[in-house]
Amino acid sequence: MKKATIAVTLIALGTAALAHGGVKNKDVMARMEVMKTIGDQMKIVGSMAKGQTAFDAAAANAALTEVAAQAAQIAPMFETQAEDPKSEALPIIWQQWDDFAKLASDTEIATEALIGSITTEADLAPALGKIGGTCKACHSKYRE
Template sequence: MQKAKKRIAVFLVAACLGTVALAHGGVKNAAVMARMEAMKSIGDAMKVMGSMAKGKTEFDAATARAAAADVARFAAQTSALFKAPEDDPKTEALPAIWERFEDFTTKAQETEALARRLALSLATKADLGTGLTQLGASCKACHKEYRK
């Protein structure tokens, strides 16, 4: 992978992981907890691919494909998990989600489609870099409008 591209991929992954450090400890609404957990799992799968792209872990196509499949699986649940306008003092979800739920769903489907394609096609480390850059941008496209 080209250096600049790799840096972009790593940056985008870091940008969409954001404030993962925030504990879920205080979340009282089970529906909010469930959607946060799904997002956390998406983040964990992205981390698996991110550390490979960075060279922190050794590149393994099968592991990367499985992580991409995990992203697709959780992205596929996103629309249903967010459908009800559930609230909690700890949530980072913005009310705009339920004002433009169709657009929100489309964005989740874009992430899912990209991840699914990557899960089927990823063979080389270069594929991983390209795929991560695209996926990272898709996370960001949603977070920028719908997450605090």
């Protein structure tokens, strides 16, 4: 491995550790990991949409497949009420569980419907907009 590659890898690992540093509750950690994976996949598509990385239809569709698979994990991962000082999850999640679970399924369904639909660069932004709207619908209610 080249020195530069190693440095970049270490920085990447360090950032991930920092973002979740100090989280003690394992259930909270697990659900944060699901969200982080979803976020990372969205970034892959986002940087293609911005022209920061080369357009790759297969990679974009693969990222959407992963987002849909992880979105299916949101409800099971949050079902048990778990708390941690580092968590940004609002306690009303468990008072309005059915609504929260529906919003999770909205993300899954919207993303699932878009898998395979990315054929040109112009397909990226509308897909991101549709999926992103479902992320926002939940975050604006249930995330600090």
